[in-house]
Amino acid sequence: MSWTTVCDYHVLLPERGACALVDGEQVALFRTFDGQVYAIGNLDPFSGAHVLSRGIVGTRGGEPTVASPLHKQVFSLVTGACLDDPEVAVPTYPARVAGGRVEVAVRPGLTEAPAVPSLSLVPQPR
Amino acid sequence: MTGRTEGAVGQRRIVVVGFGPTAHRLVETLAERGFDGRITVIGEEPRAAYDRVALTSYLSGKSVADLTYTVPDGVVTRLDSRVTGIDRDARVVTTADGTAEPYDVLVLATGSAPFVPPVPGAEHAFVYRTIDDLDAIRVASEDATDGVVVGGGLLGLEAADALRGLGLNTHIVEMNQWLMPRQVDEGGGSVLKGHIEGLGLSVHAGAGVKEIVTDAGGRVTGLVKPDGTLLDAQVVVFSAGIRPRDELARACGLEVGQRGGIVVDEGMRTSDPDVYAIGECALAHGQVYGLVGPCFSMAEVAADRILGGPAGFEGADMSTKLKLLGVEVAQFGAMAGALDVTYMDPVGGVYKKLFISDDARTLLGGICVGDASPYTSLRPFVGKPLPAAPADLLFAGAGAAGLDLPDEAQVCSCNNVSAGAVRTAIADKALTDVPGVKACTRAGTTCGSCVPMLKQLLEKSGVELSKALCEHFAYSRAELFDIVRVRGIATFSELIENHGTGRGCDICKPAVASILASLHNGHVLEGERAALQDTNDHFLANIQKNGTYSVVPRIPGGEITPDKLIVIGEVAREFGLYTKITGGQRIDLFGARVEQLPRIWKRLVDAGFESGHAYGKALRTVKSCVGSTWCRYGVQDSVGLAIALELRYRGLRAPHKLKSAVSGCARECAEARSKDFGIIATEQGWNLYVGGNGGFKPRHADLLASDLSTDELIRIIDRFLMYYIRTADRLQRTAAWIESVEGGLDHVRQVIVDDSLGLCAELDAQMAHHVATYEDEWRATIEDPEKLSRFVSFVNAPGVPDPSIVFERERDQIKPMVVTP
Ligand code: SRM
Ligand SMILES: Cc1cc2nc3c(=O)[nH]c(=O)nc-3n(C[C@H](O)[C@H](O)[C@H](O)COP(=O)(O)OP(=O)(O)OC[C@H]3O[C@@H](n4cnc5c(N)ncnc54)[C@H](O)[C@@H]3O)c2cc1C
Numbered sequence: 001m002s003w004t005t006v007c008d009y010h011v012l013l014p015e016r017g018a019c020a021l022v023d024g025e026q027v028a029l030f031r032t033f034d035g036q037v038y039a040i041g042n043l044d045p046f047s048g049a050h051v052l053s054r055g056i057v058g059t060r061g062g063e064p065t066v067a068s069p070l071h072k073q074v075f076s077l078v079t080g081a082c083l084d085d086p087e088v089a090v091p092t093y094p095a096r097v098a099g100g101r102v103e104v105a106v107r108p109g110l111t112e113a114p115a116v117p118s119l120s121l122v123p124q125p126r
Numbered sequence: 127m128t129g130r131t132e133g134a135v136g137q138r139r140i141v142v143v144g145f146g147p148t149a150h151r152l153v154e155t156l157a158e159r160g161f162d163g164r165i166t167v168i169g170e171e172p173r174a175a176y177d178r179v180a181l182t183s184y185l186s187g188k189s190v191a192d193l194t195y196t197v198p199d200g201v202v203t204r205l206d207s208r209v210t211g212i213d214r215d216a217r218v219v220t221t222a223d224g225t226a227e228p229y230d231v232l233v234l235a236t237g238s239a240p241f242v243p244p245v246p247g248a249e250h251a252f253v254y255r256t257i258d259d260l261d262a263i264r265v266a267s268e269d270a271t272d273g274v275v276v277g278g279g280l281l282g283l284e285a286a287d288a289l290r291g292l293g294l295n296t297h298i299v300e301m302n303q304w305l306m307p308r309q310v311d312e313g314g315g316s317v318l319k320g321h322i323e324g325l326g327l328s329v330h331a332g333a334g335v336k337e338i339v340t341d342a343g344g345r346v347t348g349l350v351k352p353d354g355t356l357l358d359a360q361v362v363v364f365s366a367g368i369r370p371r372d373e374l375a376r377a378c379g380l381e382v383g384q385r386g387g388i389v390v391d392e393g394m395r396t397s398d399p400d401v402y403a404i405g406e407c408a409l410a411h412g413q414v415y416g417l418v419g420p421c422f423s424m425a426e427v428a429a430d431r432i433l434g435g436p437a438g439f440e441g442a443d444m445s446t447k448l449k450l451l452g453v454e455v456a457q458f459g460a461m462a463g464a465l466d467v468t469y470m471d472p473v474g475g476v477y478k479k480l481f482i483s484d485d486a487r488t489l490l491g492g493i494c495v496g497d498a499s500p501y502t503s504l505r506p507f508v509g510k511p512l513p514a515a516p517a518d519l520l521f522a523g524a525g526a527a528g529l530d531l532p533d534e535a536q537v538c539s540c541n542n543v544s545a546g547a548v549r550t551a552i553a554d555k556a557l558t559d560v561p562g563v564k565a566c567t568r569a570g571t572t573c574g575s576c577v578p579m580l581k582q583l584l585e586k587s588g589v590e591l592s593k594a595l596c597e598h599f600a601y602s603r604a605e606l607f608d609i610v611r612v613r614g615i616a617t618f619s620e621l622i623e624n625h626g627t628g629r630g631c632d633i634c635k636p637a638v639a640s641i642l643a644s645l646h647n648g649h650v651l652e653g654e655r656a657a658l659q660d661t662n663d664h665f666l667a668n669i670q671k672n673g674t675y676s677v678v679p680r681i682p683g684g685e686i687t688p689d690k691l692i693v694i695g696e697v698a699r700e701f702g703l704y705t706k707i708t709g710g711q712r713i714d715l716f717g718a719r720v721e722q723l724p725r726i727w728k729r730l731v732d733a734g735f736e737s738g739h740a741y742g743k744a745l746r747t748v749k750s751c752v753g754s755t756w757c758r759y760g761v762q763d764s765v766g767l768a769i770a771l772e773l774r775y776r777g778l779r780a781p782h783k784l785k786s787a788v789s790g791c792a793r794e795c796a797e798a799r800s801k802d803f804g805i806i807a808t809e810q811g812w813n814l815y816v817g818g819n820g821g822f823k824p825r826h827a828d829l830l831a832s833d834l835s836t837d838e839l840i841r842i843i844d845r846f847l848m849y850y851i852r853t854a855d856r857l858q859r860t861a862a863w864i865e866s867v868e869g870g871l872d873h874v875r876q877v878i879v880d881d882s883l884g885l886c887a888e889l890d891a892q893m894a895h896h897v898a899t900y901e902d903e904w905r906a907t908i909e910d911p912e913k914l915s916r917f918v919s920f921v922n923a924p925g926v927p928d929p930s931i932v933f934e935r936e937r938d939q940i941k942p943m944v945v946t947p
């Protein structure tokens with residue numbers, strides 16, 4: 001796996017996203033309240049705009065999420081699955097903090113969305 | 127068509143005469159129950175059945191379409207066609223144009239006609255029964271100044287209110303010694319009269335009509351009372367009772383009552399077993415029923431019988447509750463009893479009376495004027511043991527409402543639904559809200575007066591009417607507002623840790639951000655608050671479909687100097703933005719990438735512009751017309767006031783956006799009545815209207831106070847806004863908020879004008895704090911490098927513009943190109 005350093009950890013605001021350009025790929029990065037870092041694709045599959053990094057971060061049933069800023073569909077930060085539409089998912093990327101810096105790995109094989117969503121991804125009533 | 131066997135249920139030809147609410151309920155019930163024969167409805171009016179109970183709303187803005195019922199599929203309707211004869215032997219009805227319509231089953235649902243007393247000139251008067259009648263009254267009122275309604279009953283008062291609404295100086299002439307003699311006794315009548323006169327209508331009780339006089343051209347000039355006095359009026363409406371339309375039945379030899387009405391048995395059959403009569407034309411149990419509830423029951427009984435069922439009409443409760451000219455009037459059960467308990471407050475305009483059996487144990491009925499709460503809580507107890515001491519029942523409407531209703535008690539009189547039926551539906555269908563109960567039981571779908579009771583039954587069934595904002599907070603926005611205010615909470619983290627679960631979402635975070643902003647007025651991007659904001663508030667701009675943003679500088683009142691206009695033009699040209707004049711009298715610049723926003727705003731702020739908050743749930747614009755400075759009609763300086771108001775309330779965060787406008791005279795060029803708060807100039811000062819909006823469900827604002835000085839005006843608006851901010855739900859515009867507040871606009875007026883809750887000082891202080899601490903959030907942002915660092919497309923490549931954003935050109939400007947996946 002090849003890691004790319006994108007920014008200092010402290011640049012990421014807690015519970016807010018930022019976007020990084022890695023190998024021509026737009027990666028949305030999120031730092032959740034517990035200090036975890038997640039990376040998913042920045043392209044909002046519903047609108048075709050690259051905006052997911054600018055959505056509101058939160059939780060649904062305990063799972064960390066982001067809501068698209070355009071039409072509010074909610075995506076899991078863990079799996080990339082859309083929790084409002086089981087047919088849709090965005091890619092996820094491995095992300096970690098090393099030496100105070102945020103690193104992500106964008107490799108072809110890992111940009112696929114998981115084939116079978118896990119049980120916790122069944123959309124929950126609002 | 128399958129299996130048409132003679133005589134079997136469901137293959138017959140049903141002909142219905144008359145297409146009013148009762149006929150509609152009949153065909154709807156037949157259709158719902160799967161009747162598959164042929165149904166033909168013949169109606170004399172030029173339109174399908176409509177909600178006659180709501181007729182008056184046609185004058186206040188409802189359209190014919192709003193009031194019209196949906197005709198079930200497969201029902202044949204013949205509109206604008208009057209039945210003129212029935213041949214019972216041949217089983218054929220004929221219409222005025224000579225067409226014959228054969229039937230196997232005939233249903234008469236011809237309703238009733240207003241009674242017009244045979245006085246000279248009566249032919250020049252109007253009646254108040256159909257949409258056509260209202261159209262005619264509206265036309266005649268256009269050049270009239272005065273109107274008289276003959277008849278002070280339920281319908282007469284409704285007609286009088288309509289004339290008043292049409293701008294006429296209105297008189298009511300009533301034969302009886304008091305108004306609404308069928309619903310209230312003399313004491314109630316006198317309290318009612320006080321209310322009606324207080325509204326500026328003249329009441330002439332104990333008076334009749336001698337004649338209606340006209341001028342040489344046949345135009346009505348007035349009404350002469352029996353004592354010879356003349357009331358000037360150009361419009362006279364008769365509403366002196368109704369008469370069942372039994373003329374067809376009479377002519378074909380069906381039995382009719384002595385005083386009118388087609389005699390029916392409890393299965394709604396006339397003296398001819400193939401002919402039914404239902405609704406207001408029917409005489410059942412020796413009585414004609416002039417309310418829609420019993421008429422609907424009759425329709426359902428007839429439908430059941432036609433389908434071979436055993437249903438019977440058992441008579442009906444003639445209780446009524448209504449709100450006429452803003453006054454609640456209600457009557458339930460008997461209007462007399464061995465004992466009675468009366469509460470009368472002529473000053474407050476309240477009259478309540480209960481009738482009780484001689485052993486003081488059974489409730490027989492009651493009368494209410496000015497406060498109908500006992501109606502809702504006590505009507506179901508009629509004929510049953512008194513649930514508490516009479517005096518308590520009269521005073522504590524709310525307390526009495528806490529009583530458990532017996533299952534057989536009728537909750538909805540319009541649709542004859544019992545408390546038991548509602549409870550069963552709630553349990554069996556797992557209903558959780560009022561719309562669900564309405565859909566399953568029909569209760570609450572006609573006059574709506576039983577809806578509070580439906581809510582109560584839901585709550586008592588253990589259903590939590592959820593007011594939770596989202597999965598993270600079990601509170602409503604108003605409750606969270608109070609928690610934040612009272613506990614002095616300053617951050618989202620503190621709030622969710624102590625009063626919520628999880629880490630929030632796109633619903634609660636912006637709502638809490640707005641509450642914090644309303645109460646503390648700090649910068650929206652300060653510290654943790656930045657993470658709560660929607661992208662619009664986060665970048666202080668409005669996101670567009672391709673991920674770019676729009677920029678809307680504030681142009682208070684729509685007034686702008688040529689120099690400032692030039693700056694906007696230059697900025698747009700330099701950054702290649704699309705420009706458009708908005709509907710809010712200002713200019714929108716579209717197509718900016720996040721990293722361009724600070725540079726654009728630097729230019730604008732340097733030229734004296736500030737944020738227009740087009741992105742925020744906050745004050746948008748205060749539109750203005752040119753007003754007295756230039757306009758030959760203007761009576762006040764509308765531009766000056768609009769600017770002052772826009773500057774006062776700019777940046778004020780609210781549950782939803784706020785819009786305002788100021789017009790310089792009653793011509794209303796600024797469309798102030800379509801705004802959350804709109805101001806229209808008068809010779810004496812300003813009229814303040816509140817609760818208007820355009821958008822999805824347009825609503826005109828209502829008058830809150832008139833002829834105010836500028837200081838008074840501002841004080842009332844301050845409080846109006848702050849009270850709204852404090853108590854409204856998330857994303858609830860002022861119109862919806864006022865409708866949801868118990869007591870509506872009157873309550874709001876009491877709180878902010880009469881200070882009924884003792885809140886005004888606090889509301890005033892809160893607004894003073896807002897005004898004193900306002901600062902332009904764009905200026906503050908460009909002065910803060912930390913905040914500015916977030917305005918980049920890519921954290922790891924701040925100088926690189928987002929390559930996915932591309933434009934094409936149209937009419938010499940840019941336009942986003944989006945590839946929808
Ligand atoms: C720009 C403008 C249209 C225009 O080109 O004229 C506009 C544009 C938008 N309107 Fe509007 N509205 C604009 C005037 C209006 C008006 C007319 C008016 O204010 O006189 C109305 C009807 C009046 C009213 O609000 O009562 C109007 C009713 C709405 C509504 C429906 C509100 C409702 O209560 O039903 C929405 C949706 C919402 O706010 O939830 C909306 C939402 C929007 C949003 C914010 C949609 C969005 O979330 O992207 C649009 C983005 C603005 C932007 O990107 O700058 N806009 N919008 C107008 C900006 C006025 C301004 O200067 O601030
Ligand atoms: C202004 C107003 C307010 C009211 N408010 C209330 C209220 O708050 N609560 C309440 O319970 N009730 C109220 N009512 C009464 C309620 O509207 C009636 O009880 C209800 O309309 C009766 O319905 P119906 O179908 O029996 O008769 P109608 O509504 O009178 O309908 C009968 C229809 O048959 C047509 N017709 C008659 N003869 C023929 C013919 N020969 N050929 C073809 N068509 C014919 C008529 O034109 C009419 O369209 C109100 C009535 C009015 C006018």
Ligand code: SF4
Pocket residue numbers: 751752753754757758759760761764789790791792793794795796
């Ligand atoms: S509302 Fe009256 S004052 Fe204002 S522009 Fe129109 S006509 Fe003139």
Ligand code: FES
Pocket residue numbers: 537538539540541569570571572573574575576577
């Ligand atoms: S009582 Fe009229 S709708 Fe229920």
